[in-house]
Amino acid sequence: MKGDEVKPISRTILMDELEPELEKSNIDYTVIVQTVENPAETPEFLDLSLSHPKICAVVGWLDLESNDVIPQLEKYLAHPGGKNLVSIRDMAQDKADPNWLMRDDVIKNIHRIADAGLTFDILTRPPQLAAAVEMVKRSPKNTFVLDHISKPYIGKGEIQPWADQISEMASYENVSVKVSGLFTEANWDSWSTQSFKPYLDHILNTFTPSRMMFGSDWPVCLLAATYSQTIDLMEEFTKEFSKAEQESFWSGTVKRSYRLKV
Numbered sequence: 001m002k003g004d005e006v007k008p009i010s011r012t013i014l015m016d017e018l019e020p021e022l023e024k025s026n027i028d029y030t031v032i033v034q035t036v037e038n039p040a041e042t043p044e045f046l047d048l049s050l051s052h053p054k055i056c057a058v059v060g061w062l063d064l065e066s067n068d069v070i071p072q073l074e075k076y077l078a079h080p081g082g083k084n085l086v087s088i089r090d091m092a093q094d095k096a097d098p099n100w101l102m103r104d105d106v107i108k109n110i111h112r113i114a115d116a117g118l119t120f121d122i123l124t125r126p127p128q129l130a131a132a133v134e135m136v137k138r139s140p141k142n143t144f145v146l147d148h149i150s151k152p153y154i155g156k157g158e159i160q161p162w163a164d165q166i167s168e169m170a171s172y173e174n175v176s177v178k179v180s181g182l183f184t185e186a187n188w189d190s191w192s193t194q195s196f197k198p199y200l201d202h203i204l205n206t207f208t209p210s211r212m213m214f215g216s217d218w219p220v221c222l223l224a225a226t227y228s229q230t231i232d233l234m235e236e237f238t239k240e241f242s243k244a245e246q247e248s249f250w251s252g253t254v255k256r257s258y259r260l261k262v
Contacts, residue, residue: 009219015052018218021227022054029056029262030216031254033121033147034089037061039072046081056262059087059121062109069109073116086258087145088113089121098127101135110135114142119258121178125151129165136172143174145257148181148217152199155187163202170206176257177207179234179249180215183224191224193236200237209238209245213253 001010022030032045032055042060049055060076062069069088076085092101100106101124113120120142124132129150136144146169152162169175179200186195203212216230225233238249254260 006223008222013219015048015055018227019052019054021218025228025231027231028054029260030054031057031059031086031258033059034061037063037091039063042076042085043079046076046079046084049084050081056084057086057258057260058084059089060085061090062088062113064090064106064109065103066109067105069112070116073113073118077116085118086260087119087121089123089147091123092128092132093123093125093151095128099131101128101131107135107138110139110142114139117259119143119145122146122150122175123148126153126162126165129162129169133165133168133172136169136175140174143257144172144176145213146175146177148185148215149177149179149199149203151181151185154182154185154191154195154199159198159202162199166202167206170211173211176211176213176253177203178213178215179203179237180217180230181220182233183221183230184217186224188224193233196233196237209241209248209253211253212249213257214250 018030032048034041034045039061042058045058045060049058058081062072066072076082110120122132122144132146132150136142150162150166152159170177182196182199183191214234216227218227218230221227221230238246241249255262
């Protein structure tokens, strides 16, 4: 990450920075998620999952433009921590082609990920969301997690066409949504809880608590908020949920989506 605005997180960040935050917020387990398009990162994360008890699972990366992702995936699964690999993510949000997720070679590899028993995390911004919906439509055997509610333009106060596309995405029962990444899509220095309300309300109305999961987006969230503030925002958001709905939001959906045994 380059540039002054991301300087606070443009460094090596270790688990000993996160673990006190987890303790303070009464978080028992966490899933760590890929950050770069580099196959060397996933084994490193799997190593971490073996040495840090609070890491219960890993979302890794594969080159979805390769002829066949299975050989690389098999290497991951053969790792001593391979049992902790639960999902694959690619950076569709950064592709030059907004329709990248609709490419036949990409979809073929996404289907192979399902055949291997893994989930697929969808990382998009609004320009890629329509292609993501089409990809989901063509992938009924996959289990999907839509990351960061697809990063709507909260700072600009824009809700369309994101809202209509989210409604369409939510119509597919094999998709859950990770409620995360909100702070860095808002104005970093001037957000308020009201900044997020229209977007959270729409996610609630479309996905319902049964297919929503908490995500901190730590350490990226540190550009605009602390780990504790992500917890505070979500506790405020879910305070009217029933006990069963809260259980689903904080743990049930992630357990189902990633097939966790914790």
